[in-house]
Amino acid sequence: MATETYESLPETSPMGAPLDWAWLRGAKSEWGVRPKPSPRGLTMLDIAVGSYAEPQDHPLHRSMAPRGADIESGGPDMGYIVNDKSSVWADNVTELYEEAVARQWSATRDVPWGELRELPDDVEHAMCQLCTLLTEVEMIAADLPAKWMWRMNHDFIEAKMFLCTQIMDEARHAEVFRKRALSNGGGLLLSRSQPTSLLRTIIEAKTYTQATALMHLLGEGFVLDIFRMGELIAPTDVEKRIFRLCMQDEARHVAYGTMHIRYAIEHDPDVAEEIHEALDHGEIVLTDFGGAPDVSTALAVLLAGGVEHVEDKGFPLSMELSKKQFSSYLARCERAGISRLDRTKIPLDLLGIDPETIRAAGGSAPKGGRDAA
Amino acid sequence: MRPDEAAFFDALAREMNADPERFRRYGDADFVAVVTMRRESGDAFCVRLVIEGVACIDVTEIDADEAALADFGIDGPLHAWQAMFDDIVANGRATGLQTLNSLALLGNEITLVGTDPMGLDKFSRFNQTLQEFFDGAARVAADAPNRGG
Secondary structure: OOOOOOOOOOOEOOOOOEOOOOOOOOOOOOOOOOOOOEOOEOOOOOOOOHHHOOOOOOOOOOOOOOOOOOOOOOOOOOOOOEOOHHHOOOOOHHHHHHHHHHOOOOOOOOOOHHHOOOOOHHHHHHHHHHHHHHHHHHOHHHHHHHHHHOOEOHHHHHHHHHHHHHHHHHHHHHHHHHHHHHHOOOOOOOOOHHHHHHHHHHHOOOOHHHHHHHHHHHHHHHHHHHHHHHHHHOOOHHHHHHHHHHHHHHHHHHHHHHHHHHHHHHHOOOHHHHHHHHHHHHHHHHHHHHOOHHHHHHHHHHHHOOHHHHHHHHHHHHHHHHHHHHHHHHHHHHHHOOOOOOOOOOOHHHHOOOHHHHHHHHOOOOOOOOOOO | OOOOOHHHHHHHHHHHHHOHHHHHOOOOEEEEEEEEEEOOOOOEEEEEEEEEEOEEEEEEEEOHHHOOOOOEEEEEEHHHHHHHHHHHHHHOOOOHHHOHHHHHHHOOOOEEEOOOHHHHHHHHHOHHHHHHHHHOHHHHHHHOOOOOO
């Protein structure tokens, strides 16, 4: 605490207005706190010290006052409805924010657009159809956090900051897929109703935790695997680069969602059932979306390198990759503490997924990696 | 220089650390990865890579039973790794189906392994950094024309 008392300060301004020196006269703040920058600079993790570190489980005030400040009582209520830390927090959220800031990229500068070359018509059509779909669905992961963020208690600032990075990421994804669709002679193609059904299910979730289960765990996990697949099937280095860069962003969002669900259930076990209910419905809608003719055919053509081998190569490979997609999702659910193996609506037998393999592997805690602490 | 020896990965680490700007455009990364190369003779070469920020701060040959102590592992037969590095050397970077993500996604020979989905997701989160690290093999090869022994 500051020790100076500053006795001789004026009580009124030159204009005669009363002055308040409370901020100077030894407020209760952690005077003298000097967190040391890490080798890469002063990170949010570095400044998470003392009373500035983690938010309380149930912060009482409802203003935008910064956490750790001396907060005057009686301020206006901002109308927050997400006031429990377990409803928004994840143990890795601060780390993910720093990662997001450090790994931003530009859809204008960081994609070698000049290397685009003319593709066979069927491949260009397929790529444009996929880009049409991705341009449509990516912004849901911006709209949804935006819908909830202003309702989140401001003490959860790190979570809100991370969601801001996600909104920027999704804007860039919509930008890069729109640019790709329009830049090589194909343009935007068909938009049908299945994606909208999925997006509406996500945006209309009743709670933020339900919404994040549907979006981060289910929807973005699914799209993450499409991006991984996209890097595999990209006809040129331009698309390869696009998908690889998007994949990195999407994996961050999935990492937040997985760890948020885990945190929510650990701190409020009753929330598990509401997550299950959301995923019961979400899996059906997502399965419809994944099997929608425009999505599955475009992916199969890209996997086959054209329409000629779509049946003997494209669809079998697509089926194999679908199995990986759903296996990844179910493994993440295990890690999040919301096992879906006995409840899922996904046709595991049809996909050839062995639930016991996932059960054995998915629930393990981290061992020696960077998150181990 | 053979890929199934620590000296090769030490050289990749030197490449990374000598040119941080090449990696800074992707941003900081933090992960521990284990690369396992299975030889036809039945034994395996395992190396642990620790990437922090824009530097590779540790390369250590480890026993196979320590491979699980990482965020993720990439595991495959030596001939598949050799094919990947040959592609990198021939083209200056991994191309076509020879990128790490493509190989691991197909999983025909080289597979992404790990017990923690969050660790496995780091393979995706830091994929560009990891790929750039491996692409350094092109420059390592240029510096060591007798590679392939």
